[in-house]
Every structure is written in C-alpha cells, then in structure tokens.
Amino acid sequence: MYRIAIPKGSLLNDSKAFLEKSGISxxxxxxxxxxxxxxxxxxxxxxxPKDVAVYVEKGAADIxxxxxxxxxxxxxxxxxxxxxxxxxxxxxxxxxxDSKIKNLSSIPDYCKVATKFPNxxxxxxxxxxxxIEIIELYGSIEIAPLTDLSxxxxxxxxxxxxxxxNGLTQIETISRHxxxxxxxxxxxxxxxxxxxxxxxx
Amino acid sequence: MYRIAIPKGSLLNDSKAFLEKSGISxxxxxxxxxxxxxxxxxxxxxxxPKDVAVYVEKGAADIxxxxxxxxxxxxxxxxxxxxxxxxxxxxxxxxxxDSKIKNLSSIPDYCKVATKFPNxxxxxxxxxxxxIEIIELYGSIEIAPLTDLSxxxxxxxxxxxxxxxNGLTQIETISRHxxxxxxxxxxxxxxxxxxxxxxxx
Numbered sequence: 002m003y004r005i006a007i008p009k010g011s012l013l014n015d016s017k018a019f020l021e022k023s024g025i026s027x028x029x030x031x032x033x034x035x036x037x038x039x040x041x042x043x044x045x046x047x048x049x050p051k052d053v054a055v056y057v058e059k060g061a062a063d064i065x066x067x068x069x070x071x072x073x074x075x076x077x078x079x080x081x082x083x084x085x086x087x088x089x090x091x092x093x094x095x096x097x098x099d100s101k102i103k104n105l106s107s108i109p110d111y112c113k114v115a116t117k118f119p120n121x122x123x124x125x126x127x128x129x130x131x132x133i134e135i136i137e138l139y140g141s142i143e144i145a146p147l148t149d150l151s152x153x154x155x156x157x158x159x160x161x162x163x164x165x166x167n168g169l170t171q172i173e174t175i176s177r178h179x180x181x182x183x184x185x186x187x188x189x190x191x192x193x194x195x196x197x198x199x200x201x202x
Numbered sequence: 203m204y205r206i207a208i209p210k211g212s213l214l215n216d217s218k219a220f221l222e223k224s225g226i227s228x229x230x231x232x233x234x235x236x237x238x239x240x241x242x243x244x245x246x247x248x249x250x251p252k253d254v255a256v257y258v259e260k261g262a263a264d265i266x267x268x269x270x271x272x273x274x275x276x277x278x279x280x281x282x283x284x285x286x287x288x289x290x291x292x293x294x295x296x297x298x299x300d301s302k303i304k305n306l307s308s309i310p311d312y313c314k315v316a317t318k319f320p321n322x323x324x325x326x327x328x329x330x331x332x333x334i335e336i337i338e339l340y341g342s343i344e345i346a347p348l349t350d351l352s353x354x355x356x357x358x359x360x361x362x363x364x365x366x367x368n369g370l371t372q373i374e375t376i377s378r379h380x381x382x383x384x385x386x387x388x389x390x391x392x393x394x395x396x397x398x399x400x401x402x403x
Contacts, residue, residue: 061351150262
C-alpha cells in the first residue's frame, strides 16, 4: 500500500488538483478521511496539516503535502522534495492600528506576543534581540490584541483581510511560506522510482 | 470590563444556555468572536477550548467555561469554581475490533498510542506500568489505527458513535469529564461578590 496524506483546510483544494495532475483521483466525500484512488494500491488520507507531517514522519503515509510554516515550526524528520508553489502566505508581526508600536524598534521589553507558532516567533524575536513573552493560542489569534491578551501577534497572513477586519496592521514580515511535498525517509528509499515519477508531472 | 470566555465546539450551546440562566445574553453571530451583552461592562468571548483556559489564566477573561479534559491535560494556573454538569464524556482506551489487544494486560510493550491528550495518556499508562510510545495528533484520532499509525488510541468519547463507525472498540475507561467554570486567580479576589452571585443561579 502506497499512501499520500494531504491537509484539510486552505491547502485542500489545490492539493486535490495537484494529485489529479499527477494522475491520482478519488471520489470526494466530506464524511470520509481515507480514500481509495484510481491507482492500484494507492490511498489518499486527509488529516489536519500538523498531522500530515506526523503520518509521513512515522511512515503511516509515504508522502504528504504540508505548508512550510508547519515544517519550520516543528522540524519533523521527513524529506522535503519540492516547493509546490501554491498556498502562498506570509508570517507577519502585526499590532492594532492605534498601537504605540510602529516597528520592531518600538517594541517594549517583555511585550506579550500571541501566536500559533511559538517556536518561529521565539526564534525571530531572539535573533532581533527583543525579549518577549510568548502566549501560545490554537486559533483566532487576531482577537488577542482586542482583549488585551497581547500587544502583538505573530500569524500567517494570506490576503490580509482578517488583519484588516480586526483593526490590525502588519509591521514586519518574518518569512514566506507555501505548500511542500514531503516524503518519509524510508519510503524515499523504497519507493524512489515511484516518487520520482510522481515528481515529474 | 468583566469578560467571560466560552468554548467553540461541543460545549458552545450548553454554555450559551448556562449564561442565559445566569442572566447574561448576547446576540449571536458566527462572524464574531467578542460580544457585548445585556449586562453593563460585560463581554462574552468565544474561542477554542484550550484558548479559553489561556485567556482566563492570563486575565484577558475573568471567568471561563472549559472541559475538565483540557484542564487536566495542561494544568493551567486558574481556579476551578464548579462542575457545570454538562458536556459529559469519557476518556477511553480503544483498539480495532479485530485487534489481538483485548484488555490492558494484552498490550505489548512499546505499543504505539495515538492521542490528542499526550500528558493524560502518558500518566495513565505510566501508572499501569505499561511502556508505550505516544503519537500526538491534532484531530481525527479514530483514523490512526486504520492506517497503522498506531495500535491503540486514547480519546474523548461522547456517545461512542465515532468509535463504532470506525470499527473501534473501547477496552478501558481512563477518566470522566464535563464542563467546568473557572476563574482567573486575581479576578477571583477582585470580583469575588460578582462571581459568587453568578454561581448562585
């Protein structure tokens, strides 16, 4: 059995399209997570983005598609094969529009930073020499400054619409991200030809 | 400003009903996360379950409602005021129906256990003296044994429907859970009378 894990959420549709271009299709149903495909002995698994990387690392999926933000935050033991050039977004530092913080140099020491990416945020502010307090959240980061949970947020931004709707403004870009094709280390040896064919779409 | 955080997801409707019984109502909209209420200077914030505990711990919400599963997994520095007696569910150990594992004593050493609750799972198997490997996932735990990611899962079960639909069967109950009313430690001192009134519904 050869298994491909793709992520729920914003990368799902582009990932299905990518598989179709590679000759792999399946009958979609939102009640299911595991799908047989038109290709013999090949399954597609749809799980949360972070879980894609876990399935591939542990070998329960041979290859997977996941955002580079997830890969950089957690450093899974997988092989990154290719930048798929979709799902482009940016990790940014943002503050309320009326904040006294206008740029990195006006951030006071031990400022509170809410984020879903504590490792990336800690690394960024560490490199800048700015001491901060990280507050890790699991969703709706944009609400944190409105409730005084934090003065700053670090979050992934696609169009910037969510920031705008919540009265937030970007003061710095940390990094750019997009979807990556990853492989399990052992599968990359075992199924090398098969994966190489898959890459040559 | 007095702020109450309640969780998205399975506890949301019962939590809204609980607030209404306590005399706090607001105009619901699924586009918003922060609501003014009929009570002066009182807001309701709707965030993910784990984030409720973070908001209350950090004082961005004075009180909150969250499942005891979340509180026991992460041990936040909050005051637990009351068992709200809704959102009842059970943390269980489950395996595929056709598994050779029929009970705790037939679990082989270093068996893989997929869960969203690594701390609770580690504690439970540690107390039983069963060495296991934890695989932390963020959703859809029930798919892990179907893909050989793990032999066992530890997960929260309400009706047991999801287990059944995925060919899984419960072999052990770890703990029982329900919604809890929690308070920030400082708010509990500052707004003691207000919170006490709230408790005497």
